[in-house]
Amino acid sequence: LNNNLSRYKLTLSGTLRSPKVKFHPPFLMLMPVPLGVESEGVVTIIPQEYIRQSQIRVKLPELELADGTRTCPFSVQFPEGRDIVLSSDGTANEVICHISFRSSKPMSVLGDMLFIDQEENRLPEQQTIVYLPYTHTWHCTALIKKL
Numbered sequence: 001l002n003n004n005l006s007r008y009k010l011t012l013s014g015t016l017r018s019p020k021v022k023f024h025p026p027f028l029m030l031m032p033v034p035l036g037v038e039s040e041g042v043v044t045i046i047p048q049e050y051i052r053q054s055q056i057r058v059k060l061p062e063l064e065l066a067d068g069t070r071t072c073p074f075s076v077q078f079p080e081g082r083d084i085v086l087s088s089d090g091t092a093n094e095v096i097c098h099i100s101f102r103s104s105k106p107m108s109v110l111g112d113m114l115f116i117d118q119e120e121n122r123l124p125e126q127q128t129i130v131y132l133p134y135t136h137t138w139h140c141t142a143l144i145k146k147l
Contacts, residue, residue: 019054019117022046030101040100045115047084047092054084056095059114063107073103074113084117 023043030039045056058076065071077098085093099113 017049017051019050019119020048021056021115022048028099030099035106036102036104038100038102040098043097043099045095045097047095050084050086050092053086054118056082056084056118057116058097059116061112065105065107071103073101073107075100075102076113 023045025043028041028043030041033039047054056078060072060074060076062070062072077100078095079098080096082095083093084095087093
């Protein structure tokens with residue numbers, strides 16, 4: 001100041017926080033059902049380390065059938081909305097997610113449901129869906145894996 005060349009040392013520190021989510025339950029098993037009948041499970045998504053509001057979207061696996069056609073037997077709904085909203089104390093609301101499967105043909109599936117937030121962050125824990133064929137039913141086990 002005023003041509004005074006005094007030296008000042010400025011030190012900054014901070015904590016890096018990355019958004020992440022947890023799933024409850026940590027795995028999802030849908031009941032076997034006849035072909036063409038929908039089966040559904042509910043997962044609670046628990047957002048953590050968010051510093052601003054966001055929104056979750058899901059990328060579902062698409063399957064190629066033996067005849068070459070592509071299909072997605074999954075559907076996902078957010079009955080209370082897909083918004084991650086921060087409360088005044090800095091915590092985020094839980095997001096309810098309904099995952100369903102319906103297929104008119106027997107099939108096996110190993111694929112990932114990718115949960116992606118508004119900033120295009122692929123959230124560190126994902127739902128992995130495993131479908132095993134049965135004669136006239138299907139079976140689903142969704143497991144959580146860390147990327």
